[in-house]
Amino acid sequence: xxxxxxxxxxxxxxxxxxxxxxxxxxxxxxxxxxxxxxxxxxxxxxxxxxxxxxxxxxxxxxxxxxxxxxxxxxxxxxxxxxxxxxxxxxxxxxxxxxxxxxxxxxxxxxxxxxxxxxxxxxxxxxxxxxxxxxxxxxxxxxxxxxxxxxxxxxxxxxxxxxxxxxxxxxxxxxxxxxxxxxxxxxxxxxxxxxxxxxxxxxxxxxxxxxxxxxxxxxxxxxxxxxxxxxxxxxxxxxxxxxxxxxxxxxxxxxxxxxxxxxxxxxxxxxxxxxxxxxxxxxxxxxxxxxxxxxxx
Numbered sequence: 379x380x381x382x383x384x385x386x387x388x389x390x391x392x393x394x395x396x397x398x399x400x401x402x403x404x405x406x407x408x409x410x411x412x413x414x415x416x417x418x419x420x421x422x423x424x425x426x427x428x429x430x431x432x433x434x435x436x437x438x439x440x441x442x443x444x445x446x447x448x449x450x451x452x453x454x455x456x457x458x459x460x461x462x463x464x465x466x467x468x469x470x471x472x473x474x475x476x477x478x479x480x481x482x483x484x485x486x487x488x489x490x491x492x493x494x495x496x497x498x499x500x501x502x503x504x505x506x507x508x509x510x511x512x513x514x515x516x517x518x519x520x521x522x523x524x525x526x527x528x529x530x531x532x533x534x535x536x537x538x539x540x541x542x543x544x545x546x547x548x549x550x551x552x553x554x555x556x557x558x559x560x561x562x563x564x565x566x567x568x569x570x571x572x573x574x575x576x577x578x579x580x581x582x583x584x585x586x587x588x589x590x591x592x593x594x595x596x597x598x599x600x601x602x603x604x605x606x607x608x609x610x611x612x613x614x615x616x617x618x619x620x621x622x623x624x625x626x627x628x629x630x631x632x633x634x635x636x637x638x639x640x641x642x643x644x645x646x647x648x649x650x651x652x653x654x655x656x657x658x659x660x661x662x663x664x665x666x667x668x669x670x671x672x673x674x
Contacts (some may be wrong), residue, residue, distance in 0.1 A: 380414035381421035382433055389441045407474035412465040418450060429440070430454065450597050455481050459489070472496055475503040479510060487527050488515045512543060519662025523674045534604045534645060537574030544569060553673075555612045558649070559596055561673070562612075576603030586631050597630050606642040610649070617650040
């Protein structure tokens with residue numbers, strides 16, 4: 379088989395498609411990566427691994443500079459990774475630029491996790507890159523990762539990262555509760571993503587009246603997936619019993635005065651400082667789950 383000319387023809391067709399049919403650029407790119415990668419793998423079996431270097435030297439002259447050794451290597455890598463899947467399915471999931479970000483990953487379960495996250499949240503390539511950089515998958519606990527692989531239903535607490543990252547724009551790690559709240563609000567979308575999926579912001583300093591006095595919930599959120607309000611209390615000291623009691627009082631207030639009858643019980647989150655890190659404790663139906671919390 380004339381592998382070189384078959385590869386050259388695929389690449390030329392791809393270039394023509396990108397110019398003539400804007401709507402089908404991504405599908406053409408994915409098909410090209412897949413099919414060229416398959417031919418490169420077969421050619422390597424016949425002529426050895428050096429064939430990529432030999433072909434790239436000719437292709438950069440005859441087709442375009444971007445088809446260098448690195449690009450051909452990526453194409454073969456793409457096929458090695460996804461060769462057991464239908465290319466038509468791959469072409470409808472992500473763009474080739476997304477897949478390129480995933481190629482350095484070794485764990486197929488991690489790759490599938492990021493593919494699903496991209497699809498559900500319509501992540502751009504740069505947003506995907508940031509999540510990989512922050513090791514989002516690695517910060518899920520082992521039980522959660524096992525549930526994802528076996529397609530089990532996840533609880534709200536399963537998707538919370540460990541540790542959770544908050545962007546620190548002050549450069550100061552000796553912060554107050556107000557400063558911590560300010561950092562969260564400055565990068566609210568990032569904070570909500572760190573908690574998991576389905577969170578939306580309701581209000582900070584949410585005012586409630588208990589007896590004759592007014593109290594203020596640091597952050598009130600709502601999770602539309604789990605259909606529940608979420609009370610978030612911020613503390614920059616170690617966890618104390620009064621923190622737990624205060625948060626439970628706030629949760630009960632939201633349950634009695636704010637949530638509707640068709641919504642689930644309120645979830646409580648306390649962020650406290652432990653050994654210069656922040657630990658997140660979840661309270662739901664008497665359960666408590668802790669998470670480290672880091673300023674970055």
